[in-house]
Every structure is written in C-alpha cells, then in structure tokens.
Amino acid sequence: MVINRISIIGTGLIGCSFALAIRQAGYTGTIVGFARQLKTLEEATSIGAIDESTTDMATAVRGADLVMLTVPMMAMRSVLLQLKDHLGAHTIVTDGGSVKASFVNDARDVLPSMQYVVPGHPIAGRELSGPLAADPELYRDRRVLLTPTHETLPAATAAVEALWQLTGAVVEQLDADHHDRVLASTSHLPHMLAFGLVDMLATRQESEEIFRYAAGGFRDFSRIASGDPTMWRDICLTNKKELGVALNELIDNLQRLDAMIEASDGDALGALFDRAKTARDKHTAC
Amino acid sequence: MVINRISIIGTGLIGCSFALAIRQAGYTGTIVGFARQLKTLEEATSIGAIDESTTDMATAVRGADLVMLTVPMMAMRSVLLQLKDHLGAHTIVTDGGSVKASFVNDARDVLPSMQYVVPGHPIAGRELSGPLAADPELYRDRRVLLTPTHETLPAATAAVEALWQLTGAVVEQLDADHHDRVLASTSHLPHMLAFGLVDMLATRQESEEIFRYAAGGFRDFSRIASGDPTMWRDICLTNKKELGVALNELIDNLQRLDAMIEASDGDALGALFDRAKTARDKHTAC
Numbered sequence: 001m002v003i004n005r006i007s008i009i010g011t012g013l014i015g016c017s018f019a020l021a022i023r024q025a026g027y028t029g030t031i032v033g034f035a036r037q038l039k040t041l042e043e044a045t046s047i048g049a050i051d052e053s054t055t056d057m058a059t060a061v062r063g064a065d066l067v068m069l070t071v072p073m074m075a076m077r078s079v080l081l082q083l084k085d086h087l088g089a090h091t092i093v094t095d096g097g098s099v100k101a102s103f104v105n106d107a108r109d110v111l112p113s114m115q116y117v118v119p120g121h122p123i124a125g126r127e128l129s130g131p132l133a134a135d136p137e138l139y140r141d142r143r144v145l146l147t148p149t150h151e152t153l154p155a156a157t158a159a160v161e162a163l164w165q166l167t168g169a170v171v172e173q174l175d176a177d178h179h180d181r182v183l184a185s186t187s188h189l190p191h192m193l194a195f196g197l198v199d200m201l202a203t204r205q206e207s208e209e210i211f212r213y214a215a216g217g218f219r220d221f222s223r224i225a226s227g228d229p230t231m232w233r234d235i236c237l238t239n240k241k242e243l244g245v246a247l248n249e250l251i252d253n254l255q256r257l258d259a260m261i262e263a264s265d266g267d268a269l270g271a272l273f274d275r276a277k278t279a280r281d282k283h284t285a286c
Numbered sequence: 287m288v289i290n291r292i293s294i295i296g297t298g299l300i301g302c303s304f305a306l307a308i309r310q311a312g313y314t315g316t317i318v319g320f321a322r323q324l325k326t327l328e329e330a331t332s333i334g335a336i337d338e339s340t341t342d343m344a345t346a347v348r349g350a351d352l353v354m355l356t357v358p359m360m361a362m363r364s365v366l367l368q369l370k371d372h373l374g375a376h377t378i379v380t381d382g383g384s385v386k387a388s389f390v391n392d393a394r395d396v397l398p399s400m401q402y403v404v405p406g407h408p409i410a411g412r413e414l415s416g417p418l419a420a421d422p423e424l425y426r427d428r429r430v431l432l433t434p435t436h437e438t439l440p441a442a443t444a445a446v447e448a449l450w451q452l453t454g455a456v457v458e459q460l461d462a463d464h465h466d467r468v469l470a471s472t473s474h475l476p477h478m479l480a481f482g483l484v485d486m487l488a489t490r491q492e493s494e495e496i497f498r499y500a501a502g503g504f505r506d507f508s509r510i511a512s513g514d515p516t517m518w519r520d521i522c523l524t525n526k527k528e529l530g531v532a533l534n535e536l537i538d539n540l541q542r543l544d545a546m547i548e549a550s551d552g553d554a555l556g557a558l559f560d561r562a563k564t565a566r567d568k569h570t571a572c
Contacts, residue, residue: 074552123499143499185487186500190507193479195562196539201471202565211569213409213429214472220506221476225566229559236547236555247544251537253482258533261522266360269522273515276481279488280511283497 001092001159004029007064009057009079011035011044013126014096015070016134019049021167024136034060043131058086066159069095069103073234076103080110087111094118094160098183098231100147100176102238114151118160119176121145122169123187127226140168147176184242188235192247194225195232287378287445290315293350295343295365297321297330299412300382301356302420305335307453310422320346329417344372352445355381355389359520362389366396373397380404380446384469384517386433386462388524400437404446405462407431408455409473413512426454433462470528474521478533480511481518 008015011033019031033050034057035041041053054060061067061083071079076097087093093116097103100119107117124142126133144164148157161171201210214222236243260268294301297319305317319336320343321327327339340346347353347369357365362383373379379402383389386405393403410428412419430450434443447457460468487496500508522529546554 145499182492182496182499185490186496186504190483190504192540192543193483194507195559196543197476197479197536198562198566199558200536200539202561204471206468207565208569210468210472211565213431213468214569218472218476220509221480222566223506225562227559227563229556229563232559233552233556237550237552240547240550244544244547247540247547250483250486251540251544253486254478254533254537254540257478257482258530258537261526261530261533264523264526266519266523270515270519272485273481273513273518275488276484276511277513277515279493279497280484280508283493283500 001065001090001155003065003092003159003163005032005064005066006030006163007032007034007061007067008050009034009060009067009069009083010071010075011040011050011053011131012070013129013131013133013138014122015068016044016047016049016131017136017138018068018070018096018122018163018167019044020047020134020136021139022163023048025166025168027163027166029065032060032064040131047131047134049131049134057082061086061091063088064091066092066094066163069093069097072230073097073099073102073238075234077106077110080106084110084112090116092116092118092156092159094120096120096122098187098235099238100145100179102180104147104149104176108149114149115153116156117149118152118157119147119149120160120164121147121179121183122164124169125227127223129228137168139164142169144169144171145179146171146173147179148173149176180239181242184239184246188239188243189246189250191224191227191232192236192243193250194222198222198225287351287376287441289351289378289445289449291318291350291352292316292449293318293320293347293353294336295320295346295353295355295369296357296361297326297336297339297417298356299415299417299419299424300408301354302330302333302335302417303422303424304354304356304382304408304453305330306333306420306422307425308449309334311452311454313449313452315351318346318350326417333417333420335417335420343368347372347377349374350377352378352380352449355379355383358516359383359385359388359524361520363392363396366392370396370398376402378402378404378442378445380406382406382408384473384521385524386431386465388466390433390435390462394435400435401439402442403435404438404443405433405435406446406450407433407465407469408450410455411513413509415514423454425450428455430455430457431465432457432459433465434459435462466525467528470525470532474525474529475532475536477510477513477518478522478529479536480508484508484511
C-alpha cells in the first residue's frame with residue numbers, strides 16, 4: 001500500500017516525533033496535522049513536523065492513506081466517531097496509545113470494518129509533552145508493538161510497520177490482551193509506584209526537606225512521576241483490570257517485605273534483594 | 287585538629303572514592319586501608335586510594351588521627367569492638383553508613399566516649415561496588431549529612447566536615463533520628479519498591495518477555511534494585527522502625543490508588559497524578 005498522505009490526529013510529542021523521524025529518513029509524502037489548539041498546530045508546523053494543519057477533523061482525514069491517532073486513551077472513541085464518515089474505503093487507521101484492547105474495542109464499535117485498523121504502541125516517551133519536545137530520534141532502537149486483530153489485512157500491518165521502521169524502531173507484533181497484561185507490569189505499575197510515592201512525600205509536613213535530601217536513586221525513580229496526568233489517568237481507566245491485578249500483586253509483595261523487616265529476617269531480606277539484583281542485572285543492560 | 291593519618295576500614299566504593307577525592311583536592315597525609323580480602327586491598331592500592339594496607343585491625347588504626355568505617359551497617363558494632371582498644375585518645379571515629387541512630391548506639395555501647403564520634407552519611411553511590419568502581423567525583427555537589435551527638439566535640443565535627451568539603455560535597459548537620467526518618471522515605475523506601483517490583487516480575491512465568499518490553503522508565507526505576515543486597519539487608523535491619531512506618535504509609539497510599547482505579551474514578555486519579563507531577567517538577571531539577 002502506498003502511503004502518500006498521512007494524517008496525525010493530535011500533534012503532540014508522540015505524533016510530531018514520528019513525523020520528524022520519517023521525514024528525516026526520507027519520507028516525501030504529505031503530513032497533515034490536526035489539533036484542537038491553533039498554538040499546537042503552529043508549533044508542529046514551526047518544527048517542520050507537518051505540511052498542512054487544521055482544527056477540522058473532516059479536513060484532516062480527507063484523502064489520507066493513513067490516519068494516526070495520538071490522543072489520550074479516553075479520547076480515542078470520540079475521535080473515531082468524529083472522523084469515521086470522512087475516511088476513505090482503504091484508509092489505514094493506527095494509533096500510538098499505551099493500552100491496546102481498549103483501542104481495539106473502540107475501533108470495533110465505531111468503524112465499519114477492522115481490515116485497515118492497525119493498533120500500535122511505541123514504547124518510548126519523555127516527561128515533556130507537546131510539539132516542542134518532539135525528537136526525531138525518540139524511537140531509535142526502541143520497541144514499537146503492533147497488535148493487529150485477526151481481521152486486519154496483513155498489507156495494512158506491513159505498511160504501518162514499514163513507517164515505524166523508518167524511525168529506527170524495532171517493530172514487533174503481539175496480541176492486544178497480552179500487550180496490556182505485560183505493559184501493566186513493566187510500565188503502568190512502575191508509574192503508579194512513582195506517582196504514589198511522590199504524592200505521599202509531597203503531602204508530608206517536612207516535604208521541602210525530604211526532597212532536599214533525596215538521593216540520585218530517588219531522582220531516577222521519581223522521574224516517571226512527571227508524566228502527563230491526563231495520559232496516565234486514561235491508562236488507568238482503560239487498562240483497569242490488568243493494572244489492578246499487577247498492583248495488588250505488588251501490594252502483597254510489599255506486605256511480605258514489611259513482614260520480613262518487622263521480623264528482622266535478614267536471611268529472607270538478603271535472599272529477596274539478591275534475587276532482584278540478579279534478575280535486574282541479567283535483563284537490563286543499563 | 288590536624289589529620290595526618292586516615293584509616294579507612296572497608297576499602298570499597300565509598301571509602302576509596304573518598305580517598306581518591308581528598309587526594310585529588312590536595313590532601314597530603316597518609317591513608318591506610320583495611321579490608322578482610324587481600325584482593326580488595328590490592329585493588330585499592332592499584333587505583334592509588336591508599337598508601338598502606340593491612341588485614342589486621344590493630345595495625346590499621348594504630349596512630350590514626352581519623353578512622354572512617356565504610357562497612358555494612360550490621361558489621362559496625364563488630365568492627366568497633368575490634369578496633370576500640372587500638373584507638374588513640376583523640377582519634378576521630380566517623381562512618382559512611384546509611385542509618386545513623388544505629389551507628390550512634392553501637393558507638394555509645396562500645397566506645398568509652400562519644401567526644402570524637404562524628405556519624406556521617408554521604409548521599410551518593412553507584413550500583414557497582416568495590417575499589418575498581420571508585421570515582422573521585424562521586425561526592426561532588428552531593429550532600430553529606432553529619433549527625434554529631436550532643437557529646438561530640440565541635441572541633442571533631444569540623445575536622446570531618448573539612449575533609450568532606452575537599453570532595454566537593456555539600457555538608458549539612460542534622461539529628462540522627464531525624465536523618466533516619468527522612469532517609470527512610472527518600473532512599474530506603476524507593477529501594478524497597480524497586481526490589482519488590484523487580485522480584486515480582488522476575489518470578490513470573492513470562493519474565494523474559496516482561497523485561498524485553500520494559501520501557502526506559504522501568505530501567506530508571508529498577509536501576510536501584512541493582513544495589514548491594516548485603517548493604518540493603520543491613521539498612522532494613524538497622525532502620526526497621528522508620529522504614530516500616532514509611533512502607534506501611536505507602537502501602538495505604540497504593541491501596542487508595544487501587545480503589546480509585548477499581549472505581550474508575552478519573553477525577554481522583556487525575557488529581558493525584560497532577561499533585562505528584564507538580565511536586566516532582568517543583569522539587570527536582572532533572
């Protein structure tokens with residue numbers, strides 16, 4: 001499938017970084033940007049991410065070979081409802097959302113067919129947001145997970161994969177439910193811990209002092225608590241079940257750890273820390 | 287007080303980084319290193335951290351103007367018992383441990399006087415350990431917290447402070463109990479979360495896949511789960527009370543967060559994430 005015209009719905013960090021990356025790799029088609037705010041579109045234009053800009057959804061998707069939705073998860077359905085009557089018969093619809101079963105359900109409910117729907121999730125991001133934070137190198141050597149449905153045409157998936165490969169990303173395919181279960185643990189849960197910890201410390205009387213004495217480990221740890229609140233609210237709402245399972249499993253683990261500390265069980269503590277260190281060092285290079 | 291001879295008990299990352307840093311800043315006295323393993327002493331000598339080395343405690347501290355203990359927290363008392371009869375009447379005893387009330391108690395029980403005891407805690411570290419990981423820049427612009435007791439001679443505290451200032455660190459004084467309460471939240475608790483999370487994921491069936499799809503946020507978050515298991519076991523055992531309080535407060539917070547997710551309470555989730563992001567961005571520059 002030839003992709004001569006791409007429409008990016010929501011020209012923020014994710015969409016603009018994608019646009020900059022494929023351009024840098026030689027993509028010569030037209031990239032249209034849609035956003036609600038004129039300022040966002042002006043910024044996206046100023047950094048060279050988009051060729052055309054509009055605040056009208058119909059104009060944004062008309063004639064597009066591929067539409068990429070990079071909006072918060074809870075806005076997906078509303079956006080699909082607004083654009084569905086303006087899509088071509090063969091327009092590919094893909095997204096950059098962090099939860100995949102939810103997007104599949106929204107698309108299935110709203111669109112007449114799933115043949116051209118290719119759900120996607122680039123595992124990359126920054127704490128900053130908006131077009132001015134965009135970076136053409138954001139996706140290089142990072143994973144992009146595509147979760148095509150069994151109705152999705154292989155050619156549509158291949159077209160989306162080819163575009164992501166232009167960004168330098170490593171593209172993999174997996175099942176949407178499986179994606180949501182794995183990401184609940186590796187991404188959504190760590191964010192909950194970071195948000196929960198920072199919120200707890202911030203509400204303490206001595207919070208000024210606490211942050212002053214915070215070590216480097218805390219800075220690394222809490223960086224992810226600087227993510228966009230709306231995006232993370234929507235991830236909680238749309239991956240509720242899997243995130244709930246992971247969060248409760250972790251709470252159980254922390255309660256066991258608390259019992260070891262309470263019992264001064266040095267052997268059990270040492271064994272746990274050793275297991276964790278071994279796993280971390282084995283799996284993570286940096 | 288003139289410090290012409292420094293004895294470092296436990297020539298690992300913390301002690302050797304200290305030695306390299308003060309030398310780099312022009313310290314011209316003698317630095318003696320003690321370790322149980324000859325290999326550790328050879329490494330400390332090879333990087334230029336120590337002038338003399340010994341596996342005999344009496345030899346290590348004889349004639350020292352200042353003794354610095356950089357051993358795991360649970361080894362402090364045993365080391366103090368071994369060296370107490372070999373200290374001079376005016377030898378300053380300081381340490382680099384992460385828990386301070388525990389060291390104060392050990393010193394008070396073992397030593398004849400607290401006049402020359404200056405408990406210290408450099409808030410800096412790396413996941414690597416041992417002399418070969420030492421870095422003369424480890425402490426630059428980092429905080430070093432001293433918790434002198436009310437018996438400690440101000441001149442002894444001043445001597446320790448002056449040495450740490452040579453490393454480029456920012457030295458502050460506070461009460462030992464206060465130190466332990468604050469560090470329980472800002473350092474010990476985040477480490478427990480990271481160890482607990484990594485351990486939970488490592489024991490899952492799909493752990494290979496989970497680590498493969500882990501995002502950058504997870505890498506930052508889990509880096510601290512690579513800390514030395516013995517050191518962290520000892521921190522749990524010696525700061526048991528304060529860490530227990532902090533851990534239970536966090537578990538309560540996570541249970542509230544879980545209830546918000548379960549209830550799909552978007553407003554409460556958004557407000558929490560917003561509070562955390564605001565606090566994090568306000569207090570932490572990077």
